[in-house]
Amino acid sequence: MYEVAISVREGAISSSTLLKRLRSGSWKNATYTAFREVGRVIRTVHLLRYLSDAPLRRRVTAATNKVEAFNGFSQWLGFGNRGVLADNDPVEQEKAMKFNALLTNAVIFHNALDIAEIVRQLLKEGWTIEPEESAHISPYLTEHINRFGEYSTHELGIQPEAYDPKLDVDFTQLREENLTSEGFGRAA
Incomplete structure (x- = not known):
């Protein structure tokens, strides 16, 4: 194995050639074994x-739950045909998946903007927003979305206000706690 690693490092064999040889899966091949x-x-x-x-x-479970929440939200948005790709054309399948991903990310962004605006309003009213509380807010909100559409055209000419990315909540302590608990702050 050292010889193979050195050969790849020195350029005697390309990694793609090595992978082709190993991909065959021959149990007789000592390198593969x-x-x-x-x-x-x-x-x-x-x-x-683990x-x-x-x-x-706990970290793996939290990450898995986040991924599953995203997938569930994405599937909820792509409700047409129950998520079944009806076309056998790989190009059309890729288009459908990319459109669903774009739509999902756009709705998540919109939800994040709405959440930030609500936090700003609460701060103006004198509420104290703790970082731990903010960390539990999910952008995968669906209650306010009408998937079947209700389209109003009178608002198309209205210019939206410029987005202000600043949010007056100090996340420093929460970030430091996460770095310490994930093991990034200590020697490996």
Whole structure:
């Protein structure tokens, strides 16, 4: 394995050529077998670390929940045909998926703008907004969205106000706590 790594580093064999050879999956190939076993060891080490490290499990669960929330929100927005891609053309399938991703991100951005405006209004009214409270607000809100549309054209000529990205909430403490709890602040 060291010889293979050195060969790749020195340019004696390209990584793409190596991957082509390993992709064949021949159990008779000693290099393939060695890399497969190393992969199994790495996977086992990660699994054991996951099982023994409660903070890691919490971080993985939180990240998984965020991804699942995004996917659920995206699927809710792309409700037509129950999410089934009816076209067998890969180009049309890619267009449909990209359109859904664009729509999802646009609605998330709109929700984030609305949330920021509400926070600004609360701050003006004298409310104290703690960073921990803000961290629990999700941009995957659906209650105010009418998927079937209600289109008003009289507002098309109205110029929107310029967006102010400043939000008077100090997230420094929350960021420092997250960095410490995720292990970024300590030596590996």
